[in-house]
Amino acid sequence: MRNLLSVILLSISMGLSGLVMAAGGSVHLDHAPGDLTDTESLKRGAQAFADNCLSCHAADYMRYNRIGRDLGWTDVEVSEKLINTRGADGEKTKVGELMKIAMNNDYASVAFGTKIPGLTVIARAKGGDWLYTYLRTFYLDDSRPTGMNNLAFADVGMPHVLWEKQGLQKAIFKTEKGEDGNDKHIFEKMEIVQAGTMSVEEYDAYVGDLVNFMVYMGEPMQLERRSLGIKVLIFLFIFAIVAYMLKKEYWKDVH
Incomplete structure (x- = not known):
């Protein structure tokens, strides 16, 4: 598990360094x-x-x-x-x-x-x-x-x-x-x-x-992608509220 975590952190750091190099320049x-x-x-x-x-x-x-x-x-x-x-x-x-x-x-x-x-x-x-x-x-x-x-x-x-x-x-x-x-x-x-x-x-x-x-x-399709992305985020936000309320309803008698 420790080795896996090290690999993940190394990959993230390499990716971020790549972004920094790409954004840099004289x-x-x-x-x-x-x-x-x-x-x-x-x-x-x-x-x-x-x-x-x-x-x-x-x-x-x-x-x-x-x-x-x-x-x-x-x-x-x-x-x-x-x-x-x-x-x-x-x-x-x-x-x-x-x-x-x-x-x-x-x-x-x-x-x-x-x-x-x-x-x-x-x-x-x-x-x-x-x-x-x-x-x-x-x-x-x-x-x-x-x-x-x-x-x-x-x-x-x-x-x-x-x-x-x-x-x-x-x-x-x-x-x-x-x-x-x-x-x-x-x-x-x-x-x-x-x-x-x-x-x-x-x-x-x-x-x-x-x-x-x-x-x-x-x-x-960039404009359509952005428009669809906003709609998906709105859907996920509403779904998260519904899922949370459903979870409370299911577990109300357990606690």
Whole structure:
């Protein structure tokens, strides 16, 4: 029994340490302004995803018509707004198909040096705040093959596909002495080098819609799950009262 208790406590402590490590990190994450009840934001985000992400990144656990049903689009609207790909037969991808891309892993490995990850559940893996920060913190770095680096994802291989909208910016770092006596570069601010087609506020809103859609895509049933969870808790609370009253009734003659 003592050994079993030790194993349980060790497992709990390892799990908590994992959460601490996951929550840690040297980069401050900005809060993503997402709202899954904002259908118009999700529609804008879906179009942004189709226009900018779906050329290289698949979302192959999601179907186009599922998005249309959840967001209130007809199949025709889904085809017009989201589908830009064609199958091997040259026919336009159908709305009932998964959100796949033509690029295969072999070509991606040659062209980019690595496989291109799918994005269906990236928001569940990384979190909406991380995605929001990542898409807004690309900065110029001549040492990188793409000429860009990223605060949230150091030495990232992905080019900044939204640079025309955001513009080009450079990161300003300050040098401080660490506890070990070595110099550390601390991020201070971003400076715009070349303006984009959007203002800072417009770009932040654009990325916010995109991230909002990716959070939805990672768990389309999230709102229903939360609603059901509240109903289950209410039921359990009422049932606990009934069970307690029944227990008192059964045992009243014993005590």
